[in-house]
Amino acid sequence: MRGRGALLAALLALAAAPARGQGEDGQGALGEFGALLELPAGEAARRVALGDVHGFLHVFEQRESGRYAEVWLSAYFEGRISGLFLADVDDDGNDELLVYTDQGRFHYLDPKTYKTLWSNPPGEYRRISSMLIRNVDQDAPLELIFCGDGRLVIYDGRDHFEEWHSTQTGLASGDIIVADVDGDGADEIVLNDGYVFDARFRDLEWQSPESFGERLGLADVDDDGIPEVIGEFEGRYLRIFDIDLRREKSSRP
Numbered sequence: 001m002r003g004r005g006a007l008l009a010a011l012l013a014l015a016a017a018p019a020r021g022q023g024e025d026g027q028g029a030l031g032e033f034g035a036l037l038e039l040p041a042g043e044a045a046r047r048v049a050l051g052d053v054h055g056f057l058h059v060f061e062q063r064e065s066g067r068y069a070e071v072w073l074s075a076y077f078e079g080r081i082s083g084l085f086l087a088d089v090d091d092d093g094n095d096e097l098l099v100y101t102d103q104g105r106f107h108y109l110d111p112k113t114y115k116t117l118w119s120n121p122p123g124e125y126r127r128i129s130s131m132l133i134r135n136v137d138q139d140a141p142l143e144l145i146f147c148g149d150g151r152l153v154i155y156d157g158r159d160h161f162e163e164w165h166s167t168q169t170g171l172a173s174g175d176i177i178v179a180d181v182d183g184d185g186a187d188e189i190v191l192n193d194g195y196v197f198d199a200r201f202r203d204l205e206w207q208s209p210e211s212f213g214e215r216l217g218l219a220d221v222d223d224d225g226i227p228e229v230i231g232e233f234e235g236r237y238l239r240i241f242d243i244d245l246r247r248e249k250s251s252r253p
């Protein structure tokens with residue numbers, strides 16, 4: 001899963017951080033890409049999976065030189081690859097590599113052999129604009145939380161069915177986070193386009209009149225014990241939102 005928890009550390013280290021695209025490790029923004037993932041270390045060298053816009057998944061292995069070489073290429077996944085996750089989505093005790101495409105498909109792969117273990121049916125969704133994997137209810141299996149065909153969908157990862165979808169349509173969320181953003185002890189699902197749902201009971205808690213940005217981060221920047229949502233606009237500009245107060249944090253004292 002993507003390391004959003006790292007945002008606070010990133011904020012704290014901001015003053016010392018190198019400019020974007022010039023990471024200390026010389027890899028630029030690679031660590032921020034949702035369709036790129038380090039695979040679990042086997043007996044082999046470091047391996048990285050990369051899903052591309054043409055619908056192919058590549059596995060690259062690092063050589064002793066530090067360079068990478070392609071060691072595996074998938075069949076065509078019938079859509080642009082939007083994101084990769086490593087998670088135990090079928091609840092059998094081992095992680096799967098989940099691949100999802102903008103054309104509404106998601107596939108569970110064995111993260112060591114890259115064999116496809118399961119795929120959702122063709123045509124189940126036409127478009128998925130963002131996805132997150134979390135456990136948001138009382139059953140043990142993880143849920144796939146995604147924006148599918150304009151609705152927020154919660155999908156049972158193990159038994160493969162849609163548990164719930166929003167009555168709200170026309171959503172085009174590009175980013176989703178799950179956290180207790182109002183301090184009531186229960187998680188919310190926050191969509192970047194301004195919707196805040198209760199994660200467990202799934203009612204709409206707030207619909208912001210404005211977007212929270214294209215990408216969302218979380219950090220408690222006012223020391224009140226409730227994380228603020230930090231939204232990124234146009235790939236760089238940041239706003240801070242107090243979801244509990246239902247407004248953007250004031251920039252002036």
Ligand SMILES: [Ca+2]
Pocket residue numbers: 087088089090091092093094095096
């Ligand atoms: Ca599993």
Ligand SMILES: [Ca+2]
Pocket residue numbers: 135136137138139140141142143
């Ligand atoms: Ca669950």
Ligand SMILES: [Ca+2]
Pocket residue numbers: 179180181182183184185186187188
């Ligand atoms: Ca809450």
Ligand SMILES: [Ca+2]
Pocket residue numbers: 219220221222223224225226227228
């Ligand atoms: Ca706070």
